[in-house]
Amino acid sequence: MERVSSWMLVVMVMVMAVRAERNINRSGGVYWSTAEEEALAQTQTQTKARDDDTAVTDLDADGGFSSLEGMLQWAIGHSDPVQLKETARDVEKLSPTDLSNRQVEIKQLMDELKTPSDAQLMQVAINDLSNSSLSLEDRHRALEELLILVEPIDNANDLNKLGGLVVVTRELDHSDADTRKMAAWVLGKASQNNPIVQKQVLELGALSKLMKMVKSDYAEEATKALYAVSALIRNNVAGQELFYEEAGHLLLQNIMSESSIDIRLRRKAVFLLGDLAECQLENREKDELPFFSSRIFLKSVVDLTSSADLDLQEKALVALKNLLQLKTTEALVFKDFCGLDGALERLRQRLQDLMVEEEHRDYVMDVERLWSEVQQIFDRKLEKHGRFPYDGNAILHQHYLLGDVWYSCVYVMLLIMDLYISNILI
Known part of the structure; x- marks a missing residue:
């Protein structure tokens, strides 16, 4: 009976917590807020806290609990110990049927607290990025969330369906360098080994923007942009052709030749x-550039x-x-x-x-x-x-590089003979 009592006590606490959650969240259930809603809720919470010293501090800014554990801790901390003891005694008196009914109730309540799908979370981040008045901090946060969410290939394929590729590509023109960097990173992560997304991003004209970003003086932006370029054109012939049309080979040559550029x-x-x-x-059937x-x-x-x-x-x-x-x-x-x-x-x-x-x-x-x-x-x-007609010449060549005088003489003589014979044959 001790075990049943303890378990049901937790159940009752959870029930109280969920009901409290419902009361706090006036919309009738748990929801996942946008940055704008969070900011408004934060302002309201701060105002209420000034008026009420007993304001709930364990709640998230949007009026929700950060986790089930946090919800449980809040419920215990804001429950009357005497009432909890009485509840525990009442639980001991419950019949198996009553226990079963309580289990059904708690299950229904828990179903309301299900974690949103990745698509829903991506949509929230995309909606945030579509808000022109969004703060830089929230804009960066939305891009960071997308960076994690687009890693699975199925999520990356959903990004365009949700309007995310258009929104993220638009961020490549943002005045803030860190925002551009994060946007490039997201596009690169979504495009990596993904022909479907590669095609979609290329059609949006992102490659040209990314190649310009590679020339940025801000090393972080340039590095993430080149990462995205590589992800876009890897094993993608159409992308490579666009890259060459934009003089991508010269871009690579300049980077490799300049020792002062970030390693x-x-x-x-x-x-x-x-x-x-x-x-x-x-x-190999294609002409080499x-x-x-x-x-x-x-x-x-x-x-x-x-x-x-x-x-x-x-x-x-x-x-x-x-x-x-x-x-x-x-x-x-x-x-x-x-x-x-x-x-x-x-x-x-x-x-x-x-x-x-x-x-x-x-x-x-x-x-x-x-x-x-x-x-x-x-x-x-x-x-x-015809420079090394015999295997032995390669060995002589190595000794020549090492400065061995005798081998060097033999090596030079063989080179002269090589050229002489070649001219006769011609």
Whole structure:
């Protein structure tokens, strides 16, 4: 009977709490308020608090409880201990039928407190963003809520049906940089690996706005904008074509070439380049775009292997691995103009130095495997151009880079013979 009494006491307290909730919330049930309603309710609550020292402080600003636990605590705290004891005694006298009826009652009351669906929560945030008089704080809050809600692909697909994509895209033109940043972030999150949303966002003309934001002096805005650009055009041929029409390759080149630019932006730029090159490899029937074989463009990628940032180095290697496999990129451009052979050797030396440090050992092992792949692809590409007709020449070339005099002489002689034979055959 002790257990029944305790349980039913909780039930009765919950019933009282729900009834109190109903009385406090004059609309007849729990509701989820917009920012405007919250502000009005907050003002009313503060006014009432000044007139009544016993004002309920455990309630949310919209007149509701923040959780069932909060509701229970409020009910216990605002109940008469004597009455609670009497209620407990009454519970002990209830018949099984009465207990069952009380269970039905509490279930009905709890059904009224169901958490709203994600679609309903998104609609509240969208309605807030549609309010031109909304404060910046509430605008940021609405965007933060959408950022979480659009992560599941089904929710992302619902965003446009609710009018959310139009509203969020409009925020890209907001005068506040943080609002623009958050809007770009939401669009990027919703578009990631989602062809349906990618198409919808591209049709709204968001790509052009995002690419302009990438040039912002505010690093946070630029980084989130490039994140959104990457999400929009990843595995999306139509999006990539629009990106190239907007001179996106020059945008990437400028970011990669400028060492003063935020390192996060440079990482995202070279990562996007590697992704675009990989997409080109997967669609070999399509003509390769000219910028992939541009000397200056390729050199900007090779130079990143000398960066002090390990993550940037690794992403540069991934991009080079894909670029080297393209048909239009020339091995001699990589070697003579970009200095890829020297860059790879310097990177190899650095990896060896890092191997001594235990904290970097796992990283070094992964990057060394990637480095080896790039070196092998590079050597094969050189062989196809007649620069290394024999495997032994690659070894001689490595000794040449290390400054070994005897090997250097042999290496130079073989190069001369190579050119001589090539001219005779021509």
